[in-house]
Amino acid sequence: MPDSPAFRKVRAAFPTPCARVSWILIADGAIGPFGPLTAGRCFLGDPTMTEPAPDLVNVGSFVTINDAEFARMLLESEGIEAYIADATIVSMDWLLGNAIGWIKVQVSAADEPRAREILAQWQRELRERPPASESDAIPCLECGKEMPLGVATCPECGWTYLGGQGD
Structure with a gap:
C-alpha cells in the first residue's frame, strides 16, 4: 500500500x-x-462514495458477459444487490477467462444462501426446458398449433402475428 x-x-x-x-x-x-x-x-478512486463495501462472495461464474448480466439482473429483481467481477479482463482477452475463473457474480455474504438458491433454480429451469424444435415452425399464440416460418396468420384459428384475430 x-x-x-x-x-x-x-x-x-x-x-x-x-x-x-x-x-x-x-x-x-x-x-x-x-x-x-x-x-x-x-x-x-471516488472520494464521494462513503458507503462501506460489503463483504462480497462469488455465487456464480459465467463464460459470457450476457449470462453474468442476466444472473445479476435476476438477483437484483429478487432484491439482492449483485456485482460483476472480471468482465473487463475476459472481454479484453477471452483466453484469460479460464485462468481467472471467468466472469463472476458477487453478492454480500449475508445474501449468499438466498442468491445461490435463486441461481440454482434458474439452472434447474434451464435444464428442464424442452429442447428447441428442429422444425422451421413456430407455435400460434392463440391455439398452439404450429405455423410454418414466415406465415403470419394461423391456418387453424385465424390468429395473426400482425395484430390479433385474422380477417
Whole structure:
C-alpha cells in the first residue's frame, strides 16, 4: 500500500474502502482530492462514495458477459444487490477467462444462501426446458398449433402475428 501525505489524508477521510471503488495508479502531476499527487502513487478512486463495501462472495461464474448480466439482473429483481467481477479482463482477452475463473457474480455474504438458491433454480429451469424444435415452425399464440416460418396468420384459428384475430 502506498504511504504518502495525500494517501494518508484520503485514508483518514475514508477508512473503509468504498463500494465499486478501486485503487488507481496516477500520472505525475495529477491533482487528487487533496492536492497534487506523485507518479506511482495510488489514491482511492471516488472520494464521494462513503458507503462501506460489503463483504462480497462469488455465487456464480459465467463464460459470457450476457449470462453474468442476466444472473445479476435476476438477483437484483429478487432484491439482492449483485456485482460483476472480471468482465473487463475476459472481454479484453477471452483466453484469460479460464485462468481467472471467468466472469463472476458477487453478492454480500449475508445474501449468499438466498442468491445461490435463486441461481440454482434458474439452472434447474434451464435444464428442464424442452429442447428447441428442429422444425422451421413456430407455435400460434392463440391455439398452439404450429405455423410454418414466415406465415403470419394461423391456418387453424385465424390468429395473426400482425395484430390479433385474422380477417
